[in-house]
Amino acid sequence: MVLRASLQKREEKERVRHALLRAALQLGSEHGFSSLGLREVSRAAAIAPTSFYRHFTDMPELGLALVHELVRPLLQTLTSEPVTANTPHATLVERMFEAVEQDAELVRFVVAERFGSFASLRKALAEELERVVLALHWADTGADRATHAPHLLETGMALLLDGLGRILDASGNDRAVLCETLIRAYAPLVHHAQTEQRRA
Amino acid sequence: MVLRASLQKREEKERVRHALLRAALQLGSEHGFSSLGLREVSRAAAIAPTSFYRHFTDMPELGLALVHELVRPLLQTLTSEPVTANTPHATLVERMFEAVEQDAELVRFVVAERFGSFASLRKALAEELERVVLALHWADTGADRATHAPHLLETGMALLLDGLGRILDASGNDRAVLCETLIRAYAPLVHHAQTEQRRA
DNA sequence: TGTACATCAGTGAACGCGCGTTCACTGATGTAC
DNA sequence: TGTACATCAGTGAACGCGCGTTCACTGATGTAC
Numbered sequence: 177m178v179l180r181a182s183l184q185k186r187e188e189k190e191r192v193r194h195a196l197l198r199a200a201l202q203l204g205s206e207h208g209f210s211s212l213g214l215r216e217v218s219r220a221a222a223i224a225p226t227s228f229y230r231h232f233t234d235m236p237e238l239g240l241a242l243v244h245e246l247v248r249p250l251l252q253t254l255t256s257e258p259v260t261a262n263t264p265h266a267t268l269v270e271r272m273f274e275a276v277e278q279d280a281e282l283v284r285f286v287v288a289e290r291f292g293s294f295a296s297l298r299k300a301l302a303e304e305l306e307r308v309v310l311a312l313h314w315a316d317t318g319a320d321r322a323t324h325a326p327h328l329l330e331t332g333m334a335l336l337l338d339g340l341g342r343i344l345d346a347s348g349n350d351r352a353v354l355c356e357t358l359i360r361a362y363a364p365l366v367h368h369a370q371t372e373q374r375r376a
Numbered sequence: 377m378v379l380r381a382s383l384q385k386r387e388e389k390e391r392v393r394h395a396l397l398r399a400a401l402q403l404g405s406e407h408g409f410s411s412l413g414l415r416e417v418s419r420a421a422a423i424a425p426t427s428f429y430r431h432f433t434d435m436p437e438l439g440l441a442l443v444h445e446l447v448r449p450l451l452q453t454l455t456s457e458p459v460t461a462n463t464p465h466a467t468l469v470e471r472m473f474e475a476v477e478q479d480a481e482l483v484r485f486v487v488a489e490r491f492g493s494f495a496s497l498r499k500a501l502a503e504e505l506e507r508v509v510l511a512l513h514w515a516d517t518g519a520d521r522a523t524h525a526p527h528l529l530e531t532g533m534a535l536l537l538d539g540l541g542r543i544l545d546a547s548g549n550d551r552a553v554l555c556e557t558l559i560r561a562y563a564p565l566v567h568h569a570q571t572e573q574r575r576a
Numbered sequence: 577t578g579t580a581c582a583t584c585a586g587t588g589a590a591c592g593c594g595c596g597t598t599c600a601c602t603g604a605t606g607t608a609c
Numbered sequence: 610t611g612t613a614c615a616t617c618a619g620t621g622a623a624c625g626c627g628c629g630t631t632c633a634c635t636g637a638t639g640t641a642c
Contacts, residue, residue, distance in 0.1 A: 181583085181584080181585095181638080181639075182638070182639075184638095185584085185585085185637090185638070185639090188585085189584095189585070192585080192586090204493075206493075207410060207493050207494075208408065208410035208411070208492060208493025208494075209493075210407060210408035210410055210411040210493075211408070211410040211411045211493065213627080213628060213629080214628080214629065214630095215627070215628060215629075216627090216628090223585095223586070223587095224586065224587050224588075225587095225628090225629080225630090226586075226587065226588080226630085226631090226632095227585070227586050227587070228629095229630085230584080230585050230586070231585090234629090284491075287491045288491050288492060288493065290491075290541070291484075291487045291488050291490075291491070291541040291544075292408060292488060292492070293404075293406075293407050293408025293409075293410075293411065293488065294407075294408075295545070298545060299545075327557055327560060327561050328561075328564070330561075331535060331561040331564075334534060334535055334538035334539075335531060335534055335535070337538070338534035338537070338538065339534075341490070341491040344491075345495070345498060345499075357527055360527060361527050361528075361530075361531040363568070364528070364564045364565055364567070364568035365564055367564070367568065368563070368564035368567065368568075381605080381606075381616085381617080381618095382605070382606075384605095385604090385605070385606090385617085385618085388618085389617095389618070392618080392619090413594080413595065413596080414595080414596065414597095415594070415595060415596075416594090416595090423618095423619070423620095424619065424620050424621075425595090425596080425597090425620095426597085426598090426599095426619075426620065426621080427618070427619050427620070428596095429597085430617080430618050430619070431618090434596090
């Protein structure tokens with residue numbers, strides 16, 4: 177006997193699962209993902225603590241789901257449409273800063289947990305960020321997919337994430353200033369990249 | 377009546393305080409500072425939980441003490457002796473990587489909590505790192521102490537911390553590779569700085 | 577169509593445990609005179 | 610020198626609380642025939 181949940185059932189489960197993820201994100205942005213408890217998150221998602229186990233075995237597993245189901249889509253939007261040809265990285269920076277406006281909690285999660293306390297989360301986030309760097313590399317150069325991304329792009333990503341961390345603690349006008357500052361910090365990198373390409 | 381503890385007494389108290397700080401650092405590097413408990417740290421420092429209050433009012437206060445009493449001295453060693461004139465930043469990077477060898481737990485604390493969950497810790501660490509950047513700027517240019525540090529140096533610091541975060545999860549040979557990679561990532565920055573200075 | 581059964585998200589009670597904090601106390605060591 | 614008192618780091622017992630986890634259960638909804 178093969179039983180399958182109806183679409184309605186599956187959607188309802190998905191809704192609760194999503195509520196748990198968002199609750200963890202919100203609470204985590206306040207006092208850190210590693211200090212979150214299963215009961216605390218369940219309470220915020222308006223389900224009984226015991227219902228948590230219908231979705232995740234424990235909080236670390238929920239953390240990985242956050243990376244794969246929320247962080248990955250966010251990062252994919254950065255490279256989904258080709259960036260403007262003449263100022264590709266400035267555009268990238270601006271997009272990321274827009275992401276802060278739209279979903280600061282998610283961005284804080286990425287920035288905080290990248291060097292946070294859970295090794296599994298650090299690894300998962302590093303992989304997702306590496307995807308972005310590789311996608312940018314292919315877009316820039318049309319390089320073969322087996323090619324390693326150049327250090328320059330990884331440097332750019334490090335700068336970007338650092339900038340995001342800074343603006344999360346800033347507000348209003350300061351954010352715009354930090355955005356411009358970051359784009360200017362990119363300048364030597366872009367210049368260097370062009371020089372290298374001219375040589376090749 | 378003015379009572380003062382003897383030197384011996386004060387040294388003993390300082391010894392226990394230091395044990396608490398080191399215990400927090402060790403445990404925090406395993407599963408995150410924000411998840412640390414007063415009892416857990418006291419246990420690791422071999423004192424009764426109630427004795428904790430003789431040294432700190434709570435864990436956040438201990439965190440600030442970590443920044444001021446352990447992180448600050450570490451960072452000061454980076455700029456205490458003038459860096460080699462011709463390759464100042466490569467030397468800086470190498471020094472920081474040596475710090476990882478000597479006290480990885482302390483470096484992880486800096487890297488993790490810089491964008492971690494405690495706003496007070498983020499602020500305190502940002503201030504300490506800004507000190508380093510300013511000190512480097514003065515050393516480089518002999519600039520007036522009122523001068524703001526250039527974005528280029530802040531960019532360099534962002535790269536450095538990102539690199540440190542990466543090598544903390546690497547081991548052995550990978551570390552040396554990452555160190556070289558980072559020094560190469562510095563190249564465009566240094567080149568850009570020289571160009572700017574030539575202009576001025 | 578009706579009936580018997582399977583699935584499965586959500587639940588409330590209950591458990592043992594470690595937590596942060598309070599309290600009154602000890603004992604070593606300092607000061608006053 | 611002796612005596613009375615102050616200071617203060619460290620302590621063990623006790624508290625109430627929230628935690629993660631287990632368990633047996635409910636009720637809605639699916640499948641089989």
